[in-house]
Amino acid sequence: MAQKKTRKRTKSARPAAKRRSSAVKKKKLTRKQIRNRHVLIFILCLIGFAGMLYLGISALRYAGEEEAARRSEVSSGENSGGGPQQWQKEGAPYIDVQLLTPNEYSRPQIAIEQVKYIAIHYTANPGATAQANRDYFENLASTHETKVSSHFVVGLEGEVIQCIPTSEMSYATNSRNVDTVSIECCHMDETGMFQDATYQSVVKLAAWLCTRFGLTEENVIRHYDVTGKNCPKYYVENPDAWIRMKADIASQIQEDYVLQENLRYQ
Numbered sequence: 001m002a003q004k005k006t007r008k009r010t011k012s013a014r015p016a017a018k019r020r021s022s023a024v025k026k027k028k029l030t031r032k033q034i035r036n037r038h039v040l041i042f043i044l045c046l047i048g049f050a051g052m053l054y055l056g057i058s059a060l061r062y063a064g065e066e067e068a069a070r071r072s073e074v075s076s077g078e079n080s081g082g083g084p085q086q087w088q089k090e091g092a093p094y095i096d097v098q099l100l101t102p103n104e105y106s107r108p109q110i111a112i113e114q115v116k117y118i119a120i121h122y123t124a125n126p127g128a129t130a131q132a133n134r135d136y137f138e139n140l141a142s143t144h145e146t147k148v149s150s151h152f153v154v155g156l157e158g159e160v161i162q163c164i165p166t167s168e169m170s171y172a173t174n175s176r177n178v179d180t181v182s183i184e185c186c187h188m189d190e191t192g193m194f195q196d197a198t199y200q201s202v203v204k205l206a207a208w209l210c211t212r213f214g215l216t217e218e219n220v221i222r223h224y225d226v227t228g229k230n231c232p233k234y235y236v237e238n239p240d241a242w243i244r245m246k247a248d249i250a251s252q253i254q255e256d257y258v259l260q261e262n263l264r265y266q
């Protein structure tokens with residue numbers, strides 16, 4: 001009996017050991033499962049993080065693209081897009097777009113309903129560069145010195161900086177601000193005569209703007225023609241020089257239309 005009991009005990013001990021080992025196995029399995037679960041959670045987190053990163057980058061890229069599209073759209077004044085390289089193919093000089101920070105002193109963001117005139121000005125500040133003029137407009141946002149600005153500034157070396165989209169008003173041409181795109185030109189001395197490079201650029205810029213807004217050289221005016229102000233000085237004091245500039249703009253308009261027509265068939 002005792003032996004039987006022992007046997008029984010040993011017999012019963014075996015399954016107990018088996019149970020223990022299976023319990024251990026179960027425990028081991030559970031640990032494995034937990035580990036697997038952790039790995040799974042880690043992977044899911046990683047996927048989630050990657051997803052969020054992707055969304056973030058996409059949002060940033062989208063915002064960037066939207067900003068670029070907005071810049072080129074508002075810069076052209078039309079919805080045809082483009083950009084400095086495209087504009088050059090259409091006959092424009094290279095335009096360095098450096099839009100002013102919107103502010104009530106130089107970029108009030110008042111819409112121009114329809115561009116009817118292109119007005120030429122001189123800076124009345126001999127030797128000053130296009131960049132310096134643009135930065136002066138930009139600083140008015142904090143200095144509040146006066147209200148003045150221009151859509152474009154043409155520099156001493158013919159460089160062109162755009163400060164304001166052509167769909168918005170600038171503060172340059174008084175009563176004509178409402179329907180006029182203004183161009184300020186830098187000059188070397190008190191005569192106000194434009195350097196060759198400046199002259200070439202302003203002719204090309206004015207002509208290209210005319211093609212863009214369906215205007216002719218007759219719509220290119222001087223500040224003087226609006227208010228009687230001696231601006232642009234040299235081209236008020238020398239009417240022949242002004243007539244010549246308008247003739248040069250007229251022939252450039254024709255050249256631009258040919259360029260633009262050819263682009264259409266490319």
Ligand SMILES: [Zn+2]
Binds near residue numbers: 120122231232
């Ligand atoms: Zn002027």
